[in-house]
């Protein structure tokens with residue numbers, strides 16, 4: 337299996353989290369140029385992503401890694417298949433060594449922040465702020481194009 341070469345697993349994990357785009361969703365404010373100090377990375381976001389899958393909240397990974405063993409976290413990354421927009425289909429392809437490095441990096445950052453809200457069922461209005469990812473004008477798709485289930489109206 338491929339793996340990242342780095343001085344130590346924590347450095348490999350920092351690199352993988354950065355290029356793996358984990359901060360895009362799990363770190364508030366990252367989208368404004370990526371200038372968030374590392375101490376504030378991966379604390380989760382209380383703004384929901386609402387779509388045909390319901391509403392999901394990027395988890396607080398700083399707390400999740402403290403509550404899971406390394407083996408359990410690696411198992412989650414490599415096997416879990418849950419709701420969008422978490423890119424499980426990409427993360428499932430991590431090699432074991434790289435998944436372990438991600439755990440080591442996030443674990444070393446230490447616990448921070450609060451747990452995020454639980455996911456809300458499809459069709460239910462969330463009580464929190466949310467982004468609306470409901471597909472629009474789907475009838476305008478070219479004939480013969482097949483949208484995935486995550487792009488169909490709830």
Ligand code: HEC
Pocket residue numbers: 352353356357358359360361362385392393394395396397400412413418419420421422423427438455
């Ligand atoms: C496009 C947004 C997005 C990106 C990018 C993303 N995540 Fe997520 N992640 C989410 C959302 C939303 C959830 C909650 C999913 C749910 O509730 O079903 C989640 C859940 C998780 C969970 C489950 C935690 C729990 O609550 O048990 C883990 C672990 C995780 N993400 C790790 C990562 C890692 C590592 C990366 C980078 C390789 C990453 N995520 C990139 C949005 C994202």
